[in-house]
Amino acid sequence: MxxxxxxxxxxxxxxxxxxxxxxxxxxxxxxxxxxxxxxxxxxxxxxxxxxxxxxxxxxxxxAEAPGAALTVKDPWVKAVDSGMTAAFGTLVNTTSADVTVVSAATSVSPMELHEMAMDNGKMVMRPKEGGFLIKAGGTHELSPGGDHLMLMKPSAAIKPGDELTFTLTLADGGKVEFSAVAKPFAGAQESYAPSAAPSMAGM
Missing domain, CATH: 1.20.5 (Single alpha-helices involved in coiled-coils or other helix-helix interfaces)
Incomplete structure (x- = not known):
């Protein structure tokens, strides 16, 4: 056991x-x-x-940045010692829809959108009714003697070589910012309508 x-x-x-x-x-x-x-x-x-x-x-x-539907090609500003002046260039619509510029702004002056038109047998510039329409895929020229971005009362002289920044507002609320360099220019002799407003010789 x-x-x-x-x-x-x-x-x-x-x-x-x-x-x-x-x-x-x-x-x-x-x-x-x-x-x-x-x-x-x-x-x-x-x-x-x-x-x-x-x-x-x-x-x-x-994502498309606001205002990317429109670009500004070859922008420039007319240099002036005093008085009104203007900005020019080519507005390019890169989309398949129409775009309308309804206003412009810069820090150095109040601005208006202007066109050239006949008034009493004389070519004058005046505010552009309804703004600048740029057709789908198209362009719109801003040039001396034609449509332009008007600087109504610059706060100081704009010298050749100065660079100004502008903001365009579109009908849909979009914004387009661009810069333009000032250069000397002597162009057509046009008056601002109505006649009570100051003229802009050399525009």
Missing amino acids: LSFSRRSFAVAVATAAVAAAGLAGCASDSSDAAPDSPAAGAGSTATEAGSAAGAGASAAAG
Whole structure:
């Protein structure tokens, strides 16, 4: 009986030892695998974040800035020591819809949109009724003797080489900002209508 008990006890101890070793192995496997899971999760999160950032960048790049429908090509300003002057250039509509410029502004002077027209047999400049319409995909010239952006009362002399910044407002509320350099120019002799307003010789 004693011999059987000892043999049974030895078998039990051996079995317990094998089970303990198996548990230790499982614990070791679990601890080794644990770091991989967060890392994999972090990689997935980083990929998702990168995808979201890329999508945001694409959306931002694809967004059209306000006023981008219209550009101003070759703008310039007539240099003057005093009195009224004007800005010129080519308005370019890059869209498939008509665009209308309804006003212009600059920090150095009040402004008006002007056209040239016959008045009592004489060519005069006057405010442009309804603004400047630029047809879809078309252009509109602002030139001496034609439509132009009028600086009514500059606060100081505008010398050759001076750079002025202008903002055009469109009928839909969009804004177009551009800069123009002043240069000397002697052009046609036109008067401002109504006749009570000052004339602008040399425009």
